[in-house]
Amino acid sequence: xxxxxxxxxSAATPTAPPRRSRPTRKQTLVGWSFALPFFAMFVVFMAGxxxxxxxxxxxxxxxxxxxxxxxxxxxxxDNYADVFGDPKFRKAAVNTAIFVAVGVPLTMSLGxxxxxxxxxxxxxxxxxxxxxxxxxxxxSIVAIAVVWRFLLGAxxxxxxxxxxxxxxxxxxxxxxxxxxxxxxIVMAAWKNLGFSMIVFLAALQSIxxxxxxxxxxxxxxxxxxxxxxxxxxxxxxVLFVAVITTxxxxxxxxEPLVMTQGGxxxxxxxxxxxxxxxxxxxxYGYTAAVSYVMFVAxxxxxxxxxxLLRPKx
Amino acid sequence: xTMTVTPPAATxxxxxxxxxxxxxxxxxxxxxxxxxxxxxxxxxxIGPFVIMALxxxxxxxxxxxxxxxxxxxxxTLANYRDLFDRLDFPRYFFNSTVVALAVTVGNxxxxxxxxxxxxxxxxxxxxxxxVLVLATLMVPASVTFMPLFVxxxxxxxxxxxxxxxxxxxxxxxxxxLMRQFIGGIPDELLDAARVDGAGExxxxxxxxxxLCRPALATLAILTFLGSWNSFLWPLVVxxxxxxxxxxxxxxxxxxxxxxxxxxxxxxxxxVVVLPVVILFFAMQRYIxxxxxxxxxx
Numbered sequence: 001x002x003x004x005x006x007x008x009x010s011a012a013t014p015t016a017p018p019r020r021s022r023p024t025r026k027q028t029l030v031g032w033s034f035a036l037p038f039f040a041m042f043v044v045f046m047a048g049x050x051x052x053x054x055x056x057x058x059x060x061x062x063x064x065x066x067x068x069x070x071x072x073x074x075x076x077x078d079n080y081a082d083v084f085g086d087p088k089f090r091k092a093a094v095n096t097a098i099f100v101a102v103g104v105p106l107t108m109s110l111g112x113x114x115x116x117x118x119x120x121x122x123x124x125x126x127x128x129x130x131x132x133x134x135x136x137x138x139x140s141i142v143a144i145a146v147v148w149r150f151l152l153g154a155x156x157x158x159x160x161x162x163x164x165x166x167x168x169x170x171x172x173x174x175x176x177x178x179x180x181x182x183x184x185i186v187m188a189a190w191k192n193l194g195f196s197m198i199v200f201l202a203a204l205q206s207i208x209x210x211x212x213x214x215x216x217x218x219x220x221x222x223x224x225x226x227x228x229x230x231x232x233x234x235x236x237x238v239l240f241v242a243v244i245t246t247x248x249x250x251x252x253x254x255e256p257l258v259m260t261q262g263g264x265x266x267x268x269x270x271x272x273x274x275x276x277x278x279x280x281x282x283x284y285g286y287t288a289a290v291s292y293v294m295f296v297a298x299x300x301x302x303x304x305x306x307x308l309l310r311p312k313x
Numbered sequence: 314x315t316m317t318v319t320p321p322a323a324t325x326x327x328x329x330x331x332x333x334x335x336x337x338x339x340x341x342x343x344x345x346x347x348x349x350x351x352x353x354x355x356x357x358x359i360g361p362f363v364i365m366a367l368x369x370x371x372x373x374x375x376x377x378x379x380x381x382x383x384x385x386x387x388x389t390l391a392n393y394r395d396l397f398d399r400l401d402f403p404r405y406f407f408n409s410t411v412v413a414l415a416v417t418v419g420n421x422x423x424x425x426x427x428x429x430x431x432x433x434x435x436x437x438x439x440x441x442x443x444v445l446v447l448a449t450l451m452v453p454a455s456v457t458f459m460p461l462f463v464x465x466x467x468x469x470x471x472x473x474x475x476x477x478x479x480x481x482x483x484x485x486x487x488x489x490l491m492r493q494f495i496g497g498i499p500d501e502l503l504d505a506a507r508v509d510g511a512g513e514x515x516x517x518x519x520x521x522x523x524l525c526r527p528a529l530a531t532l533a534i535l536t537f538l539g540s541w542n543s544f545l546w547p548l549v550v551x552x553x554x555x556x557x558x559x560x561x562x563x564x565x566x567x568x569x570x571x572x573x574x575x576x577x578x579x580x581x582x583x584v585v586v587l588p589v590v591i592l593f594f595a596m597q598r599y600i601x602x603x604x605x606x607x608x609x610x
Contacts, residue, residue, distance in 0.1 A: 291456045
């Protein structure tokens with residue numbers, strides 16, 4: 001997953017050089033000789049496809065039309081109407097919304113907990129802990145699925161084996177409609193919490209110690225320093241992690257693909273999984289419409305997060 | 314903002330205060346609790362990897378045993394033999410490596426070139442390039458997935474290494490990372506070289522790139538890992554077995570004929586993860602810096 005916080009980067013723009021006179025033709029030639037290799041690839045493999053996807057979403061393009069595009073018709077917003085009228089899409093949208101609404105706070109609070117604990121306690125082995133907590137983030141989802149399917153297996157899984165030892169009859173985690181989505185949420189939180197931890201840890205370590213000393217002198221008790229110093233100063237980090245985690249989780253797909261194939265009974269079907277299925281069926285216009293709906297959802301949620309979490313002035 | 318986000322190690326925020334009112338005891342208990350919690354957390358985080366690695370030396374029968382064993386009762390290399398004899402794992406390993414290396418080299422070169430142009434050169438159209446690249450950051454990968462597939466198949470690149478590599482040789486995040494880092498190089502340094510008659514390419518390759526080593530290392534490791542772990546695109550583009558990458562091969566054989574051979578799957582997963590773990594331990598400093606600056610994972 002790749003994502004970044006656009007504002008973060010643009011805010012950090014090194015102060016633009018005082019606008020000199022317009023670049024000469026030679027400067028422009030030299031500049032473009034550096035920019036062109038990237039830009040050409042960028043137009044072909046990123047910007048172009050983004051635009052084509054938008055246009056496709058307004059047509060009835062199917063896989064069979066790709067080689068002879070004359071049979072393709074503009075259908076306006078029909079695909080979008082189809083998307084919202086499709087019960088499968090609605091089911092997928094609800095699943096994805098649950099995944100995001102539960103998964104993002106869960107992942108972030110576990111990451112924050114780990115960061116605060118590491119910042120307070122371990123000094124000598126901090127590096128080992130940091131690595132251990134981060135390892136799942138850089139591990140292939142396919143490898144993780146192998147182990148987690150083994151852990152969560154209904155009859156011979158390790159988790160149910162352990163539950164059995166204490167006399168609990170564990171459920172069929174991945175094949176019961178009640179437990180499949182929650183299981184994937186827990187797995188995603190486990191896989192991704194290391195990312196929040198690293199960012200929060202860096203932010204925590206940049207908070208000057210004097211602040212806590214001053215608070216102690218003023219008689220701050222127990223949770224007060226955390227509530228009134230740590231949390232407010234973590235705000236930018238929280239925004240950063242929230243946006244990136246949300247963007248990733250809205251595109252929730254590989255987990256159900258490798259763990260449950262979207263089942264049982266579509267209980268782990270996500271929006272992107274639905275788009276992928278329609279892509280496999282060759283319904284390209286519809287697929288493009290679904291992916292643009294996701295794009296808008298991501299933009300909206302990010303906007304809301306920015307409004308909620310922007311630094312107080 | 315500079316690259317060094319990871320602060321110097323360890324400033325304990327509250328040194329245990331030796332107070333005569335018995336608070337030190339409470340403190341110590343808290344610290345014990347904290348460490349117990351952290352160790353428990355660590356076990357939960359790396360436990361699955363340990364289970365995977367140990368499981369790869371067991372038989373499926375032993376893995377299914379109740380109660381489960383921790384260490385293999387009778388360690389066997391049969392799973393690894395199977396992987397390499399029956400499944401042509403060296404081939405998948407080769408594919409994964411070639412693709413990841415090519416994607417990494419492409420990103421390093423193209424992103425640093427554009428990063429240099431955006432940070433240090435003036436040219437007509439610079440602003441448009443910057444805004445366009447910036448604008449794609451929030452676009453989810455699924456938007457480009459279908460058109461990319463159509464494009465690659467029209468170019469006749471389905472089931473080729475080029476088809477696996479080309480769509481990923483440029484990335485917006487790499488540009489921002491490099492632009493940010495190169496922006497921190499003093500102009501005087503470059504101007505001095507210009508006065509000495511150095512051309513922009515000499516400056517770029519002889520001065521800028523060597524100074525960018527930390528940023529390049531970060532970009533390299535993150536790009537490599539991203540490509541190594543990527544799953545969906547190779548799953549769709551690699552249609553015959555000889556083009557599979559490691560994750561595709563492992564995913565397909567674990568839902569196919571070997572669905573019930575858990576031990577074999579564990580061995581396959583271990584082969585996928587092992588290079589990542591080694592790279593990760595060797596390059597952790599750059600990974601941690603990169604995450605904190607850019608949010609690439």
